Amino acid sequence: MLIRSTESGHYMFAHDRIRKASRGYVVEKDRNELLLHMADVLQRLGKGSKMEWCLYTAVELLNSLPPEKVDVVHLVKLNLYVSKMAKSRGSPEKENMLLRESMERLQPFKWKDYDLSLEVHNAVIASEYALGNQDRVTIAIDEVLDHAKCLRDKFSAYLHRVKSLCETKDYMTAAQEGVKVLNKYSYNIPLKPTKLHMVREKMKLRLAFKSRSYASLTNMHVTNDPVFELFWDVCKNSLFSGQPRLVMIVAWTAVRRAIEKGIDMHLPVILVIVGTLVGKKGNVRAANEIGNVALTLSENFRNNKSEYSYTQFASYAGIIFYLQSFRSGVDILQQCYKDLKFLGKFDLALGSMLNYFNAYFAAGLSLGAILESKLLVLDEFCQSIDRSGFAATFQIHRQFVMNLRQKSEHPTLLDGPAFKQDTVLAEMNDQNRKMTLRDASVYRLELAFIFNDTECMAAMLETLSGYPFEDQVISRFYIRACFMGLASFSLVKKNHVIGNQCLKYFRRMKKLGSTNAPPAYFFIAALKRPTTKAFTTAIDSCHEASMPHLEAMARERFAMFLLTQNESELANSQITSAYWLYYDWGAHGKSLAMTRDYPFLKTATKAQAMSLTSRSGITTRTRRTGSASESQSGGVVKRQGTFDYNSTCKY
Numbered sequence: 017m018l019i020r021s022t023e024s025g026h027y028m029f030a031h032d033r034i035r036k037a038s039r040g041y042v043v044e045k046d047r048n049e050l051l052l053h054m055a056d057v058l059q060r061l062g063k064g065s066k067m068e069w070c071l072y073t074a075v076e077l078l079n080s081l082p083p084e085k086v087d088v089v090h091l092v093k094l095n096l097y098v099s100k101m102a103k104s105r106g107s108p109e110k111e112n113m114l115l116r117e118s119m120e121r122l123q124p125f126k127w128k129d130y131d132l133s134l135e136v137h138n139a140v141i142a143s144e145y146a147l148g149n150q151d152r153v154t155i156a157i158d159e160v161l162d163h164a165k166c167l168r169d170k171f172s173a174y175l176h177r178v179k180s181l182c183e184t185k186d187y188m189t190a191a192q193e194g195v196k197v198l199n200k201y202s203y204n205i206p207l208k209p210t211k212l213h214m215v216r217e218k219m220k221l222r223l224a225f226k227s228r229s230y231a232s233l234t235n236m237h238v239t240n241d242p243v244f245e246l247f248w249d250v251c252k253n254s255l256f257s258g259q260p261r262l263v264m265i266v267a268w269t270a271v272r273r274a275i276e277k278g279i280d281m282h283l284p285v286i287l288v289i290v291g292t293l294v295g296k297k298g299n300v301r302a303a304n305e306i307g308n309v310a311l312t313l314s315e316n317f318r319n320n321k322s323e324y325s326y327t328q329f330a331s332y333a334g335i336i337f338y339l340q341s342f343r344s345g346v347d348i349l350q351q352c353y354k355d356l357k358f359l360g361k362f363d364l365a366l367g368s369m370l371n372y373f374n375a376y377f378a379a380g381l382s383l384g385a386i387l388e389s390k391l392l393v394l395d396e397f398c399q400s401i402d403r404s405g406f407a408a409t410f411q412i413h414r415q416f417v418m419n420l421r422q423k424s425e426h427p428t429l430l431d432g433p434a435f436k437q438d439t440v441l442a443e444m445n446d447q448n449r450k451m452t453l454r455d456a457s458v459y460r461l462e463l464a465f466i467f468n469d470t471e472c473m474a475a476m477l478e479t480l481s482g483y484p485f486e487d488q489v490i491s492r493f494y495i496r497a498c499f500m501g502l503a504s505f506s507l508v509k510k511n512h513v514i515g516n517q518c519l520k521y522f523r524r525m526k527k528l529g530s531t532n533a534p535p536a537y538f539f540i541a542a543l544k545r546p547t548t549k550a551f552t553t554a555i556d557s558c559h560e561a562s563m564p565h566l567e568a569m570a571r572e573r574f575a576m577f578l579l580t581q582n583e584s585e586l587a588n589s590q591i592t593s594a595y596w597l598y599y600d601w602g603a604h605g606k607s608l609a610m611t612r613d614y615p616f617l618k619t620a621t622k623a624q625a626m627s628l629t630s631r632s633g634i635t636t637r638t639r640r641t642g643s644a645s646e647s648q649s650g651g652v653v654k655r656q657g658t659f660d661y662n663s664t665c666k667y
Contacts, residue, residue: 048085051077059094071098079117088125092118092132096139103143112143127163134164138172145176153180167200171242178249187257194250195266201243203269209261217265224272230287230309233271238316239278244270248282251289260293281317284310284327292334292488300338300528307335325355329368332375337490341531342379343562346372366406369394373413374491378498378532380565383417383602391417391434408444408452411435416459420466420603427605428463428472430456454483458496465503466569466606473503477511485517497521498536502569505543515544535561539570546577568597572610588616596622 055077062070075098078091099114118136127133137160144152153176160173174197181190195205206213225232247270254262267290274283287310295303314327329352332345349372356365373391391414398407415435419427430437437456441449457479464472480500487493501518504511519540525533535558542550551574558567571594578587591610595617599607611617 048081051081052085068101071101075114079121083121083124088121089129089132092121092136095121096136099139099143108143108146112147115140115143130163130165134160134169141172141176145179148183150180150183171197171246175242175246175249178246178253182249182253182256187253188259191250191253191257191259191262194246194253195262197246198243198250198266198269205262205265205269207262209265213265214261217268221268221272224275230271230306233274233279233283233287233309234312236274237278239280241273241277241280243273244280244282244286247273248286251286255289263289264293279313279316281320281323284314284317285323285330287313288327288330288335292330295335295338296486296488300525300530303335304339307331311336321355322359322361325352325359325368326361326364328352329356329364329371333367333371334488334490337375337494337532338525339528339530341561342375342491342494343381346375346379346381349375362401362403366394366398366403370406370409371489371491373410374489374495377413377416378491378494380563380601382600383421387602388414388417388421395434404444405448405452408435408440408448409455411440412452412456412459416463417602419463420605422605423608424605427467427609428460428469430460453479455492458492458499461499461503462495465499465506466603467609468506470507474507477503477507477514481514485521494532494536498540498566501536501540502543505540506573510544515540519544531561535563535566539566539573542570543573548577548581551577564597564601565603568594568601568603571597588614592617592620595620 055074058070058074058077061067062074071094075091075094078086078094095114095118099111099118102108102110102114115136119140122133122136137156141153141156141160144150144156157173157177157180161170164170164173174193178190178194178197181187181193192207195207198205209217247266250266251263251270254260254266267286270283270286271290274280287306291303291306291310294306310327311331314324318324328348332349337345349368352368353365353372356362356368376387391410394410395407395414398404398410411434412430415430415432418424418432418434419430424432435456441453441456444452457476460472461476461480463469464476477500480496485497487496497518501515501522504515504518519537522533522537522540526537535554538550538554538557542554551570554570555567555574558564558570571590575587575590575594578584578590591614595607595610595614598604598610
């Protein structure tokens with residue numbers, strides 16, 4: 017029952033249950049005195065990280081004693097101290113239990129010790145909110161607001177009231193309550209801003225900057241100002257409740273406060289919202305500047321994984337991808353997912369991964385077997401935490417990949433082992449059905465274009481034309497606009513309205529310096545007015561942007577055009593190049609379909625890499641190829657692939 021420590025020579029119980037059971041052998045009249053003495057000894061021993069267990073045990077013993085046997089103030093302070101230890105060790109339930117004990121002990125003397133009562137109540141508010149106990153949060157908030165003496169003491173209660181309203185999805189009320197609190201700091205923010213309010217606040221911001229740009233914020237000193245968290249919550253709730261003017265005014269006010277008092281860790285994500293709205297209005301360069309400033313500022317708070325990861329995720333999803341390549345952000349988004357998931361922020365983590373896959377597909381990265389595994393794991397994770405909306409989108413992505421990688425009789429239908437469109441949509445409410453139908457239609461449109469299914473293209477264009485031609489998720493909108501434009505000019509009866517709308521968008525983005533826009537723009541333009549020069553420009557642009565999927569499609573469409581010009585030899589060369597590009601991309605199902613349409617591909621070999629001055633392969637009439645075996649001859653790599661229909665490719 018007792019064991020002797022080899023380090024200290026002290027005796028200890030072999031197990032906590034033995035220790036607890038041993039108390040039953042102590043005489044009742046001596047028990048309280050003994051426990052009090054034990055707690056006193058344990059408190060003296062509880063110094064250093066290795067002896068923290070002594071304090072946990074001491075507070076447990078003292079909490080078991082009747083009130084008249086202990087110093088209540090000392091016990092409440094000890095409970096507070098140990099609760100902070102529990103929180104830092106990742107035990108919110110233990111923290112909450114100790115704080116509730118503090119509240120119970122404090123009841124007879126409530127608010128007689130003002131500072132201690134305020135500290136306990138604020139700690140209880142934060143703990144109960146973190147555990148989702150909204151009723152207890154409301155009671156504690158009302159208690160603080162009734163007894164606190166000044167705005168600083170009431171701030172935590174006000175802040176968590178706004179957060180609680182947000183949890184109940186009452187975003188409008190949450191935003192209004194938050195604005196009322198901010199106005200207590202003499203900011204005079206209107207609840208329903210007009211254009212005149214916007215002009216005035218913008219002028220105030222310009223005066224605060226003193227002709228400097230947003231980049232000047234990177235030179236400001238770092239501070240810890242809790243008011244910025246309220247600014248962030250008000251911005252978020254205003255955005256969710258559809259009040260963009262209020263978002264901008266609150267954000268500009270936060271920036272003015274930062275210029276005056278310094279940078280807080282919540283400012284970067286506030287700037288991301290500003291940049292997103294600025295970009296949505298069409299000022300992409302200004303949005304890009306703000307997004308880069310937000311990323312730079314977030315480096316000051318890298319240790320706070322929650323705010324840092326969210327800033328990274330939101331910046332790339334809504335701003336950075338305007339001008340930078342999709343490839344540049346996929347690894348960052350995946351890391352954001354890992355960090356946010358570890359912190360228990362599952363919705364943000366899954367949102368980051370959705371953007372990861374949108375950017376992955378937009379960039380044309382390899383459709384390897386590991387991609388299907390990732391999507392399957394995410395689907396199962398979503399099901400386990402009851403996030404059916406996220407699960408449906410990951411299922412769409414997985415079925416899209418499977419349709420490209422595997423042999424399929426109906427490759428443009430999302431009706432397979434991963435996703436059955438009609439069944440899933442029938443089980444959803446109206447809002448979720450609308451969003452899921454949009455996502456499914458986008459990927460069906462891409463499949464229809466790849467497999468040249470004109471009927472499906474026409475149907476998907478009709479479906480997608482009912483949605484606004486905008487999206488805050490840049491990579492998702494890129495895929496939609498790109499294939500809507502391509503499909504519009506691929507139909508027998510071209511849809512010039514939709515096609516020109518997409519062409520205009522990509523032309524503008526190209527002029528602004530987007531690295532993603534030129535391939536889509538030149539490819540759509542080539543389909544609108546097909547010429548040899550237009551297609552070669554599109555192919556070279558896709559090659560320069562490292563978008564093999566678009567390059568494969570452009571070469572295939574170029575070959576179709578060449579056949580109409582009786583250029584069969586050059587057309588076959590382009591078909592062969594497209595075949596291998598699809599193959600290397602991972603679209604083995606498409607490659608196999610091409611061998612049925614073009615029998616000569618069954619013996620085709622991979623062509624020598626083209627020179628930088630002849631990417632499209634049309635400056636010369638002949639191209640060197642090798643034999644069908646895996647060998648080298650004359651500096652040419654020769655390879656021939658075999659297919660296995662379990663979504664793998666073998667050489």
